[in-house]
Amino acid sequence: MSLDYVKFTPGFGKFMPKEYRDMVEHGPFGKKTSVSQVGTFKEILEEHPMCAGCAMTLFIRLAIISFPNPEDTITVGTAGCGRLAISQAAIPFVYGNYGDQNGVASGLSRGLRLRFGDRPKDVVVMAGDGGTADIGFAQTLHSWFRKEKFTTIMLDNEVYGNTGGQESGMTNKNQVLKMAPLGKKFEKMDMLGMAKVAGCAYVATVVPNNPRRVESVIKKAVLIAREIGPTYIQAYTSCNIEYAIPTDKVMEDAKEVENDRYKFSEYITDEAKQYLGELYGYKEYLPKPAAAVAKS
Amino acid sequence: MYLVANIDQSICAATSCKLCTQYCPEANTIQYDNEAGKDKGFKYGAAYVAVDRCKGCAQCVWVCDNMAKHHAIKMEMIDQIGDAALTENITYHDKNTKAVLASPLKG
Ligand SMILES: Cc1ncc(C[n+]2csc(CCOP(=O)(O)OP(=O)(O)O)c2C)c(N)n1
Ligand code: SF4
Ligand code: SF4
Ligand code: SF4
Ligand SMILES: [Mg+2]
Numbered sequence: 001m002s003l004d005y006v007k008f009t010p011g012f013g014k015f016m017p018k019e020y021r022d023m024v025e026h027g028p029f030g031k032k033t034s035v036s037q038v039g040t041f042k043e044i045l046e047e048h049p050m051c052a053g054c055a056m057t058l059f060i061r062l063a064i065i066s067f068p069n070p071e072d073t074i075t076v077g078t079a080g081c082g083r084l085a086i087s088q089a090a091i092p093f094v095y096g097n098y099g100d101q102n103g104v105a106s107g108l109s110r111g112l113r114l115r116f117g118d119r120p121k122d123v124v125v126m127a128g129d130g131g132t133a134d135i136g137f138a139q140t141l142h143s144w145f146r147k148e149k150f151t152t153i154m155l156d157n158e159v160y161g162n163t164g165g166q167e168s169g170m171t172n173k174n175q176v177l178k179m180a181p182l183g184k185k186f187e188k189m190d191m192l193g194m195a196k197v198a199g200c201a202y203v204a205t206v207v208p209n210n211p212r213r214v215e216s217v218i219k220k221a222v223l224i225a226r227e228i229g230p231t232y233i234q235a236y237t238s239c240n241i242e243y244a245i246p247t248d249k250v251m252e253d254a255k256e257v258e259n260d261r262y263k264f265s266e267y268i269t270d271e272a273k274q275y276l277g278e279l280y281g282y283k284e285y286l287p288k289p290a291a292a293v294a295k296s
Numbered sequence: 297m298y299l300v301a302n303i304d305q306s307i308c309a310a311t312s313c314k315l316c317t318q319y320c321p322e323a324n325t326i327q328y329d330n331e332a333g334k335d336k337g338f339k340y341g342a343a344y345v346a347v348d349r350c351k352g353c354a355q356c357v358w359v360c361d362n363m364a365k366h367h368a369i370k371m372e373m374i375d376q377i378g379d380a381a382l383t384e385n386i387t388y389h390d391k392n393t394k395a396v397l398a399s400p401l402k403g
């Protein structure tokens with residue numbers, strides 16, 4: 001939980017695998033790296049067993065690149081495909097029982113605040129739609145109602161991908177899946193609406209076919225969760241396997257779904273706007289100068 | 297044998313839009329070499345694939361064909377591409393990387 005934890009014990013560097021040496025010498029720790037610089041620095045995410053061409057993988061990759069202070073970040077996850085990659089990264093990962101992630105993150109984030117005081121330590125939950133909206137539903141909602149200060153990211157592939165195609169609360173109505181052969185009978189859950197009702201300070205939807213936008217929402221969500229309150233990002237991260245999307249058509253599907261039912265949306269409270277403007281220099285959230293107000 | 301992405305650096309270097317690497321789902325798989333193509337008069341360097349990390353999904357091909365519209369990437373059998381970049385042969389520099397190409401199938 002500091003820059004030191006990625007350094008070698010003196011004398012041991014030369015025995016470490018190349019990937020580890022690259023991480024220490026050319027990783028993003030302690031630097032301001034951005035999505036536009038990918039391909040020139042060693043990323044925190046390593047090789048992992050998620051399927052080829054999976055959009056969830058791409059989203060996780062972009063999200064980890066976008067963490068504002070990776071050296072001070074802990075991820076929390078649970079059963080589901082995403083943990084297969086999130087756990088293969090050079091930042092600490094806590095694995096909760098299926099559905100426990102927001103409870104675990106609540107304790108973790110409170111503990112870190114007690115231990116480190118004002119020095120920000122960011123807790124980011126990344127879990128599937130089933131983990132967040134079905135089995136973890138109560139813990140997710142309660143963490144929001146309690147105003148726990150950490151970021152929750154739903155990796156929404158609209159199915160239980162890891163267990164072979166059961167419907168989740170986030171599956172769309174009438175969708176036929178391997179283990180929902182008659183089609184889903186109910187509407188997709190409105191988790192965005194619930195996040196707002198429960199008091200999240202920032203709520204956004206995003207699709208990974210726009211990497212810069214993924215970067216922007218992740219940064220805002222993590223920064224706001226430091227001091228203002230819970231933040232929620234719902235990302236469409238298609239499952240090639242359960243939705244039979246050819247891997248070279250994944251971005252085409254993302255575009256279609258974005259236009260159809262996953263348009264970019266962002267909700268941010270006035271308090272969070274002021275905080276981002278004043279503390280982190282977000283110009284769009286700073287009050288307009290008097291002259292500009294008079295003109296408009 | 298299996299397919300991996302292969303970038304034609306002479307096409308890529310003419311533009312070097314750096315789009316594909318933002319869309320590859322795998323980390324540190326499409327990398328950038330700022331020097332590539334400079335001997336041919338191109339200014340901005342080019343992308344290359346660390347073939348040992350490529351899962352062969354061809355998303356980068358779609359991105360280069362349809363978003364960048366440069367048609368610089370093709371899927372090729374790994375034993376047909378000759379020398380390629382491998383993670384162990386990549387050196388990181390400040391804001392740049394360089395790979396010594398080697399046969400992916402020989403030790
Ligand atoms: C308590 C418990 N019940 C069931 C499971 C089995 N299980 C593992 S992953 C999973 C579904 C994951 O679906 P989702 O959360 O949407 O993640 P995805 O794999 O789609 O990313 C289930 C039911 C479990 N691990 N623990
Ligand atoms: S099963 Fe689906 S969500 Fe899981 S890794 Fe494979 S493509 Fe991605
Ligand atoms: S998208 Fe095509 S032209 Fe652009 S960097 Fe990649 S290979 Fe080069
Ligand atoms: S084929 Fe897929 S894994 Fe390989 S370089 Fe292209 S996008 Fe990355
Ligand atoms: Mg799912």
